[in-house]
Amino acid sequence: MRRVFMIGGAITKFGKHTERNLKSLAAEAISGALADADVAKEALQGVWVGNAAQGVLTGQESVRGQVVLRALGIGGIPVVNVENACASSATALYGAGALVALGEMDVALVVGMEKMYLDDRTRVLSAFSGCMDVEALPELTRNFANQQERVKKGMQRGGAKKKKSRERSIFMDFYASLALEHMEKYKSTQRQLAVIASKNHYHSTMNPLAQYQNSLTIEEVLEAPEVVWPFTTPMCSPIGDGAAAMVICSDEYARRIGARHSVEVAACMIASGEDRSKITESTLSRLAKKAYERAGVGPEDIDLAELHDATAFGELYSTEELGFCPLGEGGVFAEAGHSTLGGKLPINVSGGLESQGHPIGATGVRQLVELYWHLTGRAGRRQVQGAKVGLAQNNGGSIEGAEGALSVTILKA
Structure with a gap:
């Protein structure tokens, strides 16, 4: 080879x-x-x-x-x-x-x-729903709605009723469901998701090719219109x-x-998702280990990463499953500033999907071009100094609450 x-x-x-x-x-x-x-x-x-x-x-x-x-x-x-x-x-x-x-x-x-x-917009949203098992959509929609109803009854949000965003992609409900599971299991918080979104919007101010190039404070992210709990609009990727x-x-x-x-x-690995009830380690975690082995590196060797933050929770989850921090500590990792430009592992210095944007078929290569510019010292104001190894994680679609397709790619200077 x-x-x-x-x-x-x-x-x-x-x-x-x-x-x-x-x-x-x-x-x-x-x-x-x-x-x-x-x-x-x-x-x-x-x-x-x-x-x-x-x-x-x-x-x-x-x-x-x-x-x-x-x-x-x-x-x-x-x-x-x-x-x-x-x-x-x-x-x-x-x-x-x-x-x-x-x-x-x-x-x-x-x-x-x-x-x-x-x-x-109806036709646009149908493109997203087609990335799931369309025969299962009615049941999925009911399950997501029931979960949100339980959240409303069980959580004290306080303050005035939040303004709602426009009609949303069903993937926002999918990610919200995963985020709520994580919150229940690990006590992660909405504020940690806001930290990630605020960080990525800050990064976008240094990227002239980003769809959004505006900085938002954590409080501004939290106060933005709600998409579906626990997400506000700046926590979600735009069309x-x-x-x-x-x-x-x-x-x-x-x-x-x-x-x-x-x-x-150095490595380009792909996989399909699996029935989550039948596995003890996530598909992404096992795929990442294969990519690290193929590239001859470990998570500690990665200098920067572009992760699939279709929502802020996507970044939190992937930060953990890729081995950058222990399970349950992705939010803490972001709060400590580790994933911000200048931190120990800058993540989504492009602004990520949340700010760079997410024309879905383009995102995988877009992530790699971003890494390539950093590894060749041409990323401008957002340059990760001395970067030698970059990782891109991309996924898409969903079947029965799990990813439909996943990829992990590692580039080495």
Whole structure:
């Protein structure tokens, strides 16, 4: 097996791009990644494209990658379309990286892209519900509603009745359910979730490509409109548009072209979720251990991490399951400032999904480009000084209260 390197990457600004189509967003990211790698499009030997929702949102099915690539004059090579919920583009890297490692090709492009913002919010929300077992949705919805009703009866919130946000994705209920379980078991708090959200919004002020770039205090996060208890709006990722792209190649190819900025894809591991009632250790925890072993590192060696904070609880949970702190102490870890830029393990210095945004098919590659910029010393004001090893954790979908798809990727300078 050959070593695989990342030699270029680019991201569009995430946000509501009402005046642009998916071809335009993908073209910007792809052209930027190729220019960063100093690789001509004619040199590409394959392209993997991660996209989750264009079929639901625009009717574009089957050949999503070919459609955007043909517009750029890229063809005559394998184009593989990957749909795996929010982990679509991380899964695309898994496939492309395997073929480069096996020697089937020397250089490949990996793209993540999503155009999600529509005036028809019902159609947008249906893209999220389609990332679950649709036959089980009525029962899930009832269970979530019953759990929230028990919360209202059993918790004293105090103060005036909070303003509610607009209609929400069912994934906010899914994460709320997990957060409530964690609160009951470990005594984690809503304030700890606010600490994480406030930290990520602070990080976003240093990221010109983030959808949100505003700093919020802990109190401002807590006082914001409620989405579903215990989440307020700044604790949840927004809907938006964006694309990201990365160029990968063999170690020999990187040497031959004299790649200016290269980092090793030391591990790229994926898994599907499992029935939580039948396992004693989470799927994410076991997947992380496999990634650490493959990369020859441990959690103590990670210099920065980009975690899947579709909600603030997602970051808290992943911080624990990845071994960065003991189970039950993810909130305490954040409160101590360890995950803030300048702390012992900066997490989501991009602003995370909560602030950078979450065009779902683009997020996996976006996380990796962020790590790549830090490992090559090009992250600007948010640079993690001396960073040599970065980890990205991405997941998507849900079945029976567990993740549908998970990925852990480790890059090494």
